[in-house]
Amino acid sequence: MELDFNYSSVAGVVAAAELGGIPISRLVLNQQALQMEQSEESIYEHMRSNYRVMAECIEPGSNKNLRSTSGLTGGSAYKMRQVAESGTSLTGSFLSGALYRALAVSELNASMGRIVAAPTAGSCGILPAALLTMQTEKNIPERDCVMSLFTASAVGMVIANNASLAGAQGGCQAECGSAAAMAAAAIVELAGGTPHMVEHAIAIAIKNILGLVCDPVAGLVEIPCIKRNASGVAGAFVAAELALAGIESAIPADEVIWTMKKVGDAMSSSLKETAEGGLAATPTGRHLHEQVFGTAREPGNGCSGCGGCAS
Template sequence: MELNYHSIEALLNAAKENNCRLSQLVLTQQAEQMELPEQEIYEKMRQNYQVMASCIQPGSAPDLKSTSGLTGGDAYRMRTAVEQGKNLTGPLLGGALYRALAVSELNASMGRIVAAPTAGSCGIVPAAVLTMQEQYKLTERECVMSLFTASAVGMVIANNASLAGAQGGCQAECGSASAMAAAAIVELAGGAPDMIGSAIATALKNILGLVCDPVAGLVEIPCIKRNASGVAGAFVAAELALAGIRSAIPADEVIWSMKKVGDVMPAALKETAEGGLAATPTGKMLHGQVFGE
């Protein structure tokens, strides 16, 4: 089976033509390409999902601290608010927020490294899928399969633009992860292929132009909180698409635009820690706190 990982439209058309979920097409194609049984490919993705799930509890520990000492404990605070019914947006979005923070904070503490698709955007996809599983009582298999759909979206973005903050800014990291998560959410909710396309486009265009400006050069501030906003954006994009709201700009054109924006973005705003929040007085102070003046 031939699948074109250079176009979202081509992927979604293939799903429509075969009258099946995109995830099944991707699994079948990957098994053929790697000359392995589908079950073996599935088990590898299942292991990835289990790693994601294993991050939530330790990532929500109240005493968790990053190696720099700059971050930690926010997932615990958010989770506590959700479990006590004190957050504004209820268990769905609140649950996604604390899970995104948990994976990101555990990553920063060197407890477990999850790249989905990058370490800087590691919490968005896991938080989206794990929250969907909990809130809608989905099976593990449904959730694991949705990761094949998310991965296909990531491959298209990588082939046409970039997943790296150093090349395209944070739009390439948290933006790509948000688009991947939105696609997974729509599939898990039973949405049609065209809805997946609109969700991808909406999620990505809502983070278009986001700079990569890590304070002290570390993937902590503002990266961790951007994971929370990234998964929130994924749910917004999925919600709109599932309601039948179409993106006026197709997903492939949004990805093209992201590439063009990244190309003209100054180097100071692409992971160099020379601009944006990293260049603020507080950002410089925190740099000195970690590395000395």
């Protein structure tokens, strides 16, 4: 099979998959095995180990007594899980299940637990929550979920090549936005959607989070990052649902990614992980900084408040 494509565009990846009559995941797995001179099964097993680390985050991340080192966060996943499993959720066990899983992975990250950056630590809960919810609620086999990670990875590589995955460069749209797009792509494939539908899900997911700033309170990946992971997985399911219904994005995915890059470039540095603007600059945000570090947050002191950047 000829694998004449790269990760310079979503359209190129989709066209190659459609030409070969295979899912994007299969296309990526084949190509990676050839490029890395390894068997497809060994590449798959490596990805499966990542997926299992994701799955292993849920129980410890849902612990009632889990707290981050700063003391600012923890316990939200437990509360959401109680609601999801009690049958009292407004949205049912499917979406509420995705929400608690996203919170669990993110809170475990904030508590120095072992997570998979997907694509970053700040957005680590979105993709795992999407896939583990599909596996649990829709009885999708683990192998299919692992394969969908190759589809998600392809999306991440295209975004990395054309925009950014870093909040410090592109704002939270680059982190949670990219993760939502990756998750939406994986969901569509798991649900039996075509590569063409995957492309539209990517575009819709990013459009809905375009311009989101990165404004970590006290410079920590906790507030508002953790709850944005919950919103991100919800947005991924919205984008996937629309795409699977045959609803298309008027703006192609590659142009949406290009736009994300331009928006990130235009964004003030105070809104790109410096903790100098947005929610970090509110009175409560400054109070929480002082609560954690014992000193008032002063502009220019860097994201952790240690003063290292100023010196």
